[in-house]
Amino acid sequence: MTLETLIQLIYLISTGAFILSLKWMSDPKTARHGVFAGVGAMVLAVVGTLLGREIVAFHWIAIAFVLGTAVGIPLSWVPLTAVPQRTALSHAFGGLAAGLVGTAKYYMWLGDGGLTKFRMTAIGFEVLLGYLTCTGSLMAAGKLQEVIPTRPLTYRNQNVINLGLLALAVMIAVTLVFRPEQSWLFPFIIVLSLLFGVLLVLPIGGADMPTVISLLNSYAGLSAVAMGFVMENKLLITAGALDGSSGLILSIIMCRAMNRSFTNVLFGAFGQVEAQSTAIEQRTAKAATAEDAAHLLENANSVVIIPGYGMAVAQAQHRVRDLRDELTKRGVNVKFAIHPVAGRMPGHMNVLLAEAEIPYDSLFEMDDINPDMPQVDVALVIGANDVVNPAARRDPKSPIYGMPIIDADKAKAVLAIKRSMNPGFAGIENELYFADNTLMLFGDAKAVVGDVVKELAGETPH
Amino acid sequence: MTLETLIQLIYLISTGAFILSLKWMSDPKTARHGVFAGVGAMVLAVVGTLLGREIVAFHWIAIAFVLGTAVGIPLSWVPLTAVPQRTALSHAFGGLAAGLVGTAKYYMWLGDGGLTKFRMTAIGFEVLLGYLTCTGSLMAAGKLQEVIPTRPLTYRNQNVINLGLLALAVMIAVTLVFRPEQSWLFPFIIVLSLLFGVLLVLPIGGADMPTVISLLNSYAGLSAVAMGFVMENKLLITAGALDGSSGLILSIIMCRAMNRSFTNVLFGAFGQVEAQSTAIEQRTAKAATAEDAAHLLENANSVVIIPGYGMAVAQAQHRVRDLRDELTKRGVNVKFAIHPVAGRMPGHMNVLLAEAEIPYDSLFEMDDINPDMPQVDVALVIGANDVVNPAARRDPKSPIYGMPIIDADKAKAVLAIKRSMNPGFAGIENELYFADNTLMLFGDAKAVVGDVVKELAGETPH
Amino acid sequence: MELDFVSGLFVFMLATFIGLDVIRRVSRLLHTPLMSLTNAISAIAIVGAIIVTGEQQTTLSTVLGAIAVFASTTNIVSGFLITDRMLKMFKKREPGK
Amino acid sequence: MELDFVSGLFVFMLATFIGLDVIRRVSRLLHTPLMSLTNAISAIAIVGAIIVTGEQQTTLSTVLGAIAVFASTTNIVSGFLITDRMLKMFKKREPGK
């Protein structure tokens, strides 16, 4: 067996392990095997590559490994609320890596005349996707961390200008395919792609960033695919395609759950109208105290807790767990209803509740719990807003009309915890808070839930 | 674009279409698109191949096309009961084609010195799998058509002798890999493979043929994969792998539904003990007339019909449909319960009932209907036996113990149609027929169901 | 466009992943038509048969190839036709009722 | 072991079929960890980065390559670690209750 065959066999096993890694994510029970398979696959990929005869010097690689590890470990300690930013930042790194490799290869082949049309096309894709993913993700990370204004920044003819820039970059790349020796053109592709990444994300509202991140994940995957064509490497193509599909599917799931189209997310400047639509509060909502709430809850047979973005902001998950324990102790049947886009990233609520050690078999998906809602005694809404807004079902003029929601309004009584009557992400008012059977608990979710728990615990000390 | 690239692109599209073809089989609504995609894929594959520069003469190909079509069309007219035989026969043809191509390639490369180790290995696999699939499938077809005795034909040391033959064939192939010029050895591989195919299937009982056919389907797929390695063709490898997986999964499903292992099916000589275990009939079963049955059925609220192999033998599906219509007209709720291995091939009952135009949404799978069985007024068992044998649940000593069954015995009353008290495929007695709440309707399923329908229609003419 | 051993294995592995997944999700209703459909698909061996026949290298190879083309064509034609015949019978609601 | 355009497309198509299928069946519970896992997997770009760096053809390529190796390593390390950290939290039954 030649060395080359050995390397290809290692790549083959690595590819299989990457696929298994994602397969095992289908179930929380096997998900951790998935991580191990992924790590194994990556180690094999690296080892296989290092075995290659073309690797003549290792010191730079070793230094980069060490530095990368040194930076990577602390990056994994971020609090769970910062996971979206961290992911965005990582995509920026991934895009950068792809872009740089493409650049290096271009100049290498420019020197030795190896720039075939095929290679130049692949490099064009790789560099375009790589650099735009890089700056786009940086912008997304900035918006999520609120370093950059989260509201959509728009100007006249924005879409035309942006697409014009992209078209220009593509045209330059096409020119280079036919005249690869015109190397002065190459830096323009880089600059234009970097610029396009920035301009692409600027006009998108902060709250749409999860969808954008997923799309950028897809682009990062595709740039790895392009790199696979450049380096003539099937492992890169496969792993890149897996990533590309993942990003695509997650963004589609998010768009569907919000009942919006890709175009609307990318070019709709959603969230811009926030200010104007805070309607005139003629009607008043009924406020309640923690004591009232405790009373209502402990006398219920069944309680469904519907968490939303507010629970994440307030970091209230541990208090929520205490509440659940107190109620369960009293024989109340407590379930959690999780909307697919509650919070700010897919699966956001699940991770937070898992962190608070709430077993995942007490979490129910929207479609599974909605039929039971009319039989529920109390629906406890914790920092959720749009995902329980009945306008999505009732009001065809509402911007969220048609979005599937959790039918909290059908429960016998509703308790809603939030700090004010301000709207949520979609910037619209919520009928639910004015309903006859709704009581509002104003305040920070963590504090309010804590108070309710104290009331419950105080009454019957154990 | 070179011709070679064009051909590869055509193959690429063909591969995609084959995958879609199988994907669309996941739902009866899209299944016919699946056939069209499959046809399209095959046409592309053929056209792509014919475009190749190495094809210098077309007349033999054209003649073979015409003859093949002339034979293929009538072969597709077989009655539905003969589908298993037809499938087996087709596998024989498929195996033959693979074997012949391998043989042709061997002698071609023997002439021009092109027999590398890689090629010889691939040819070895292709020829072995191809020829054994060919004779094995012929035997299976013969057993299914009852041209060959269906009972397992066994002799001393059978498994040792068979495996010895296979080992010998493999050894010869290995020798040829290292000394491809020893061409006198090659015919021995062919003969041994053909012989092994026969001996493999001889000791397997006729009723196990569906599992054997599925396995042979898998082998036919694998021989196409081997041909792909020989011809260096990715399309062959992909399509072959799709087939290989399909055969494998279907045989696993069948084995699971029978609670038996692969080894037991292949080497267990199951069905051999049939004669001896027809136990002494001390107890008597209660026989009933068509009139009794009609009376019982029309007074029921809910009836579950459980068809089995006997319905297929009697071709009773159209009568069954009439019965359903009569009962439905009277407001009786009629459902069908389909066991995964009822009949003699996977999905056997579904095809027969579909032929009788019974809509597939009134068919229920075993796991879906079992929980409702205790509420059912009448379970009507039509020519089914093993799949409703409660010994599978109750009697740890029974050969079918552990096989999942349809819980007909839990219904308030049971009507069972069969010709005698003879056992079914597994050769064991069935407690169900002696139960207090069971009435037997003796006779051919088609005749008996026809009588019941006449009774029902006669009473209330419309 | 030549294919080495490992590349072949690579394609085989990916296709098997797809095959196992796809087949596992074929509706139980359709297992019989599935058997004839895959039977037709396995006649992809026609690709190899056509090449061997068309090359006309030796009489032997041409004859063997032509038989293989014949056998494969039979499978293709009968396999697809019978699958379609069976699938046409599967109906959800009663027609005209 | 060289890879032409169509072979590359072929692999890409098969891998995308697998990817779309596999991801569609990832449990909704795990979408957040999935995002960090695929993030780590996309750092497969390290393969290209290592080759460019290790070839040491020009100073430019070595420097760019080394930065790319650094960036990819960061993603690999942080991506896998954080995924595992999140997954460790998912429990079915209450521990010790």
Ligand SMILES: NC(=O)c1ccc[n+]([C@@H]2O[C@H](COP(=O)([O-])OP(=O)(O)OC[C@H]3O[C@@H](n4cnc5c(N)ncnc54)[C@H](OP(=O)(O)O)[C@@H]3O)[C@@H](O)[C@H]2O)c1
């Ligand atoms: N999950 C995803 O993947 C994803 C992706 C893209 C977009 N989105 C969008 O995000 C939204 C998610 O809906 P959602 O119902 O979870 O959130 P939401 O509609 O944004 O509402 C969150 C509510 O929580 C309250 N809140 C904020 N901080 C709080 C605190 N510290 N204590 C108590 N309450 C607090 C806010 O009201 P006060 O200010 O009055 O407290 C706000 O009304 C949807 O519109 C969805 O389309 C989600």
Ligand SMILES: NC(=O)c1ccc[n+]([C@@H]2O[C@H](COP(=O)([O-])OP(=O)(O)OC[C@H]3O[C@@H](n4cnc5c(N)ncnc54)[C@H](OP(=O)(O)O)[C@@H]3O)[C@@H](O)[C@H]2O)c1
């Ligand atoms: N479906 C598959 O893929 C598959 C594959 C391999 C093995 N198998 C095996 O096949 C068996 C299938 O079970 P099953 O319950 O469907 O069939 P079964 O157990 O073989 O019983 C069929 C019954 O139908 C009766 N019968 C035969 N001809 C009849 C006629 N013309 N009219 C009325 N009744 C007639 C027979 O009794 P009389 O002789 O008294 O009439 C017999 O008891 C299982 O043991 C299964 O493991 C199935």
